[in-house]
Amino acid sequence: MTLRIVLRRFLFCASVLGCLAWLVPSQNQLLAQDDVRFFESKIRPVLVKHCYECHSTESGKSRGGLKVDSRDALLRGGDSGPAVVAKSLEQSELYQALLYHDDGWQMPPKGKLPQATIDDFRRWILMGAPDPRTTAINPDVTSAIDIESGRQFWAYQPLSPTSPLATKTATEAEWSTTAIDRFVEGKLQEQGLTPVADASPEVLVRRLYFVLTGLPPSPEDLQKWTARLGVSPFAPRKDEFSGQSFAERKATLAQLVDELLASDRYGERWGRHWMDVARFAESTGGDHNNVYQHAWRYRDYVIDSFNADKPFDQFIREQIAGDLLPIGSDQEWANNIIATGFLAIGVKSVGEENQQQFFADLVDEQIDTTTRAFLATTVACARCHDHKFDPIPQVDYYALAGIFRSTETHYGLLKAQARQATTLIDLTGMGPAAGTPELNSEEYAALVKQRDDAAQAIEDAMKKIRSGENVFRGLLRKYRSDRDETEAALQAYSNRGQPRVFAMGTQDRDAALPTRFLVRGELDKPAQLVERGVLQVLSPPKKQTLVALTKDAGVRQHRTPGLPNLKHQSLSGRLQLAEWIASPKNPLTARVIANRVWHWMYGQGLVRTVDDFGHAGEAPSHPELLDYLANRLIEENWSIKALIREIALSRTWQLASTYEERNFGIDPDNRFYWRMEPAAAGSRSDPRCDTGRVWKTRPAASAGYLFARGR
Amino acid sequence: MRFWTSAVLLLAFPGLLYADETFVKIHRVSGNQIAIVPDAANGESGAMRGGRGRRGGAAAAQPTILTVSPDAKITSAMRERRTFEFRVGAELAGGLKHRVFQEMQAPLSARIVSDGNRITEINVIISETDINQSTTTASGEAIIAVRPKRPPTKRASTAGKAR
Numbered sequence: 001m002t003l004r005i006v007l008r009r010f011l012f013c014a015s016v017l018g019c020l021a022w023l024v025p026s027q028n029q030l031l032a033q034d035d036v037r038f039f040e041s042k043i044r045p046v047l048v049k050h051c052y053e054c055h056s057t058e059s060g061k062s063r064g065g066l067k068v069d070s071r072d073a074l075l076r077g078g079d080s081g082p083a084v085v086a087k088s089l090e091q092s093e094l095y096q097a098l099l100y101h102d103d104g105w106q107m108p109p110k111g112k113l114p115q116a117t118i119d120d121f122r123r124w125i126l127m128g129a130p131d132p133r134t135t136a137i138n139p140d141v142t143s144a145i146d147i148e149s150g151r152q153f154w155a156y157q158p159l160s161p162t163s164p165l166a167t168k169t170a171t172e173a174e175w176s177t178t179a180i181d182r183f184v185e186g187k188l189q190e191q192g193l194t195p196v197a198d199a200s201p202e203v204l205v206r207r208l209y210f211v212l213t214g215l216p217p218s219p220e221d222l223q224k225w226t227a228r229l230g231v232s233p234f235a236p237r238k239d240e241f242s243g244q245s246f247a248e249r250k251a252t253l254a255q256l257v258d259e260l261l262a263s264d265r266y267g268e269r270w271g272r273h274w275m276d277v278a279r280f281a282e283s284t285g286g287d288h289n290n291v292y293q294h295a296w297r298y299r300d301y302v303i304d305s306f307n308a309d310k311p312f313d314q315f316i317r318e319q320i321a322g323d324l325l326p327i328g329s330d331q332e333w334a335n336n337i338i339a340t341g342f343l344a345i346g347v348k349s350v351g352e353e354n355q356q357q358f359f360a361d362l363v364d365e366q367i368d369t370t371t372r373a374f375l376a377t378t379v380a381c382a383r384c385h386d387h388k389f390d391p392i393p394q395v396d397y398y399a400l401a402g403i404f405r406s407t408e409t410h411y412g413l414l415k416a417q418a419r420q421a422t423t424l425i426d427l428t429g430m431g432p433a434a435g436t437p438e439l440n441s442e443e444y445a446a447l448v449k450q451r452d453d454a455a456q457a458i459e460d461a462m463k464k465i466r467s468g469e470n471v472f473r474g475l476l477r478k479y480r481s482d483r484d485e486t487e488a489a490l491q492a493y494s495n496r497g498q499p500r501v502f503a504m505g506t507q508d509r510d511a512a513l514p515t516r517f518l519v520r521g522e523l524d525k526p527a528q529l530v531e532r533g534v535l536q537v538l539s540p541p542k543k544q545t546l547v548a549l550t551k552d553a554g555v556r557q558h559r560t561p562g563l564p565n566l567k568h569q570s571l572s573g574r575l576q577l578a579e580w581i582a583s584p585k586n587p588l589t590a591r592v593i594a595n596r597v598w599h600w601m602y603g604q605g606l607v608r609t610v611d612d613f614g615h616a617g618e619a620p621s622h623p624e625l626l627d628y629l630a631n632r633l634i635e636e637n638w639s640i641k642a643l644i645r646e647i648a649l650s651r652t653w654q655l656a657s658t659y660e661e662r663n664f665g666i667d668p669d670n671r672f673y674w675r676m677e678p679a680a681a682g683s684r685s686d687p688r689c690d691t692g693r694v695w696k697t698r699p700a701a702s703a704g705y706l707f708a709r710g711r
Numbered sequence: 712m713r714f715w716t717s718a719v720l721l722l723a724f725p726g727l728l729y730a731d732e733t734f735v736k737i738h739r740v741s742g743n744q745i746a747i748v749p750d751a752a753n754g755e756s757g758a759m760r761g762g763r764g765r766r767g768g769a770a771a772a773q774p775t776i777l778t779v780s781p782d783a784k785i786t787s788a789m790r791e792r793r794t795f796e797f798r799v800g801a802e803l804a805g806g807l808k809h810r811v812f813q814e815m816q817a818p819l820s821a822r823i824v825s826d827g828n829r830i831t832e833i834n835v836i837i838s839e840t841d842i843n844q845s846t847t848t849a850s851g852e853a854i855i856a857v858r859p860k861r862p863p864t865k866r867a868s869t870a871g872k873a874r
Contacts, residue, residue: 072799082796137782137831326865337859355800356786359842406804408843410857415839422841426856488855502856509843511805514782529782562865 035130071131138527143393150391180650183625201229214269267307285347298341312638313582320578326562331431344504350418376613384521390614402515402532406572416484435701439497454483590630603677746774788834
């Protein structure tokens, strides 16, 4: 072959490729342009004019779950199925609705469209429903929020080392007996208020029992403690306590407080407070309200944690990132995983068809709960827009979302029960006790037979279908559901009938999921990728990302004990998030829990909006006292019991709840604590006690579930 | 003749890049590149409605290599059991590094969504999955719980000691 021939062939190939390179796009674009032109001229204007009002993002409405302003939404359709199925007029609900049949949907509701328009839709669907409205990446979105000036708000300021106004030594002649009293007294004097008399011993004993254990004292205990406090419960009431010195009374009270704090009832009472914060419930709520059969493990974890006086910073770390904490034993590992049930419980719309929408809602619920519970901040408001009141740009929401998106949430359920079901976490052999009794061989065999019967029923039905017989679809669904449920019931036991141990909780994914900023929170309006991180307003400037946080000396100083090294990180970022929240440097965490403790003891918080420390919440009535309590909590190694003890032994908490006209005229809401809140005074009886049927032992599993099963 | 044969062959596959939505079979994944052939049976919505056994037609085609940009969204997908409606599922963590691609034994059916000549989304049909990408159907190999991933063992390190 000569060089000339080679060159000729090369030139031929090059020219062909050159022509093709020019032809391919132009030809395809030409074809696409025809379709696009048809859609833009005939279809889109009709959709905009007649449908967008009730079915578009712009109008904020999606009647019947249908939107028609994007191709994906149109194909996905609404509650009654896909709105458009390419090349199928029968299956395109949109077209059928336009036809105005008497026995079906009729759209638009204002009147039938002209026949020519309907014919356009017919042609468009038969063409394959070309629609250029694909999901495009939106331009980067920036925020106008000034973070730096936002940091000046009281709640975002570092804790200040406060001390009471009066520093003189407490004597019997003075009203104040503790530092808390001196803070309160200072405010009372400012407002021209005088505290009412102390509560009588009988009232005080009952109050302590109710507040610390949720139960009234037995008559014997009431008599014993009242007598020790110097006044018989049967003696005439005295407004002024005069039987003992304050020091003696304080010592006796301290003994009673310690006894109650050591009681198992304390954890049950205070655990219940926390479970309210953690939105604990044993079902999904939402549309289906499926039962969480294993939520009780988290309930028990909370009760045990309060009883053991687990340091609150550790309590935070375990609930957000328990599965990632270093462990010393399998039992510890299992308990830590159970703690992450905090993220797995909660309301879920498990009937949601769109998996990505469901996942976005799940993450939103986790962000909302985590930030409100620990930081009293409503970050979830920033899912769709910058926060309207607080310095939280929308990008901060998606920085947190990136952390939770990279987390697997295991809450259980079966596909037979709910569209959005997940696996549980298997803790068999790791220490925790099973919640259900063992099966004997007959019971186990019966369960196997049930499963096999259900599988056989499906097989029989399928044989009939294959042979041309008609089988009712609902029946087939029931068979499948029976098979799935019996199979799952069987899997809850080993083949010797021993129950396996399951729990709800979280795990890190194998890889982080990239997270995009979503304009108006809409899944089909993605913008820039967002780096995982925490709230800017609570972080050192430019150090809100996970990478920057872990390099910050202040954060490294307070890392979890027992980590392999200071550089150790979790893949999702949950460990870093938990450490950031639990850090004593975080200005909100200690304040928020100290305020909650005060609220649970007094009936109203120093900041009355206990879940919102932002601009839309209230300012603290006693900011110095709040900081004092937060500092004390940290000093006492985050001990909730120590904080309760300190508050319970203050004279402020021991005041009577009597009405005083002059004080009431000045401060009707009792914002400055001139008396005990009547609601928290322990004068009400517990309905459980009235019935005489108080359960004094904790149910071994989910009480409701076992009751429903007749066990 | 040779010109027109070449033209037809070459036109067939680059054409994918200009379609909005294309059903393909992914034969191989290597780094950020995928080897695909068009899946004619899946390509038309409703083609599956007639039941199983209509797939095929693409076996003879040679795979085309496409490059996937790192910000493309990779999700699971499924055909609704009764109506065969195509449903997009959860995002696959790790994208093309997800075990679905790394451990693939047979070609995977998928839908490729593109914008111009850029792939924006790949929806790959895998067996029913939940948001954690674990099989939760109880048919055959039911999985109702997974074993946890082991965290590090406690060390007497300096971490967290400075309070």
